[in-house]
Amino acid sequence: MLKYPCPPNLSIWWNMGSMLFLVLGAQILTGIMLTMNYSADEQLAVVSVDYIMRDANYGWIIRSLHMGGASMFFALIYTHVARGVYYGAYLKNPHVWYSGLTLYVLSMGVGFLGYVLPWGVMSYWGLTVITNMMTVIPGGARALDWFQGGFVISTVTLKRVFVLHFLLPFVILGLSLAHVLLLHTNGSSNPLGLDETNFSVPFHPYYSIKDLAGFALLLAGLVGMTFTFASLTADPLQWQPINKMKTPAVIKPEWYFLYAYAILRSIPHKAAGVFTMFAAIVGVAIFPMISAEESFQSMKVCPPARLMFMIWAANFMFLTVIGAQEPTGGWVLAGQFGTILHMGTLAALPLVKLMWESELYMPIEQEEKMGVL
Incomplete structure (x- = not known):
């Protein structure tokens, strides 16, 4: 690994992968510590969380690190994916792209399961909303009853959520x-999108030092958030006892799922909303298929694609804001507009790059034909 050949022009955007490994390790470690005092029971879950925060030695620090680490993990994932889209990493390593997408979907599942465990108001009703999406597929109602351990969400459901949340991070690690x-099979992409095999440098010391600097900044940010804004991303309703009779x-959900939630709510038909939401989440899977004929990887040489990318990123933030609002009036229309824009830009990004390349190469090909004639 220390002798792994790397392109000599990698920027800070290539530090996100190593940072994700560090945060994943911290999440697994703090999660194991939290399980020592947590009780997966409807009556005891809130009591055990209060015990962790108030009475367990340094329990509030461990839980705050775990909550802040989850937000940090998804912020790094979104930055990592955006970098891959902008610099065309999916062209050089399609298998890496698909494995990364699998990791993202699994991480979303683990993140949601962790959101359920404190068993506050949002935990219960969030689990109710997400599990009911299973009923849109054939046999989904029976699968829902099996997962819940009955016809309603109960202690059995919470125990299963806890077991899955404990085990899946080790699957993600593997x-x-x-x-x-x-x-490491095909090597890393680079900002220029060129083949730099003959100009590579060893990972150590050129990038090992860079990763250590990134680790220091990441740990400083995580510790600073833990001790200063411990509940920055927490919903106040998570501290209220569950009332099953009042919605x-x-x-x-948490902020890192709001864009998908906004898309789900923007479509009044249940099955269509669920399908569109999952299509929006895994939509980047089409990039290697559509872009197979591209000559350039990076958007640095394609101004129209850069503009489209900026619109896509800005719309992602717009949908995140929409997802936190009450679904009434203009917010519904705004969510529908953001959904159309998100799906449209996903499909258009590779096509814009192909059109730009065809405009660049067409005059050259015509000149070559004229020269031959």
């Missing part, structure tokens, strides 16, 4: 190692 092995005015 797949992450496979992700890195696949990356909150606004049911919403």
Whole structure:
């Protein structure tokens, strides 16, 4: 690994992968510590969380690190994916792209399961909303009853959520190692999108030092958030006891799922909304298929694609804001507009790059034909 050949022009955007490994390790470590005092029971879950925060030695620090680490993990994932889209990493390593997408979907599942465990108001109603999406597929109602352990969400359901949340991070860790092995097969992409095999440099010391600097900044940010803004991303309703007879005015997940939730709510038909939401989440899977004929990887040489990318990223933030609002009036229309824009830009990004390349190469090909004649 220390002698792994790397392109000599990698920027800070290539530090996200190593940072994700660090945060994943911290999440697994703090999660194991939290399980020592957590009780997966409807009556005891809130009590055990209060015990961790108030009475367990340094329990509030461990839980705050775990909550802040989850937000940091998804922020790094979104930056990592955006870098891959902008610099065309999916062209050089399609298998790495698909393994990374699998890791992202699994991480979303683990993140949601962790959101359920404190068993506050949002935990219960969020689980109700997400599990009911299973009924849109054939046999989904029976699968829902099996997962819940009955006809309603109960202690049995919470125990199963807890077991899955404990085990899946180790699956993610194993797949992450496979992700890195696949990356080492063809090598890393680079900002220029060129083949720099003959100009590579060893990983150590050129990038090992760079990764250590990134680790220091990441740990400083995580510790700073833990001790200064411990509940920055937490919903206040998560501290209220569950009332199964009263639905909150606004049911919403953590910030890193809000864009998908906004898309789900923007379509009134249940099955169509679920399908569109999953298509939006895994939509980047089409990039290697559509872009197979591209000559350039990076968007640096394609101004129209850069503009489209900026619109896509800005719309992602727009949908995140929409997902936190009450689904009434203009917010519904705004969510529908953002959904159309998100799906449209996903499909258009590779096509714009292909059209730009055809405009660049067409005059050259015509000149070559004229020269031959």
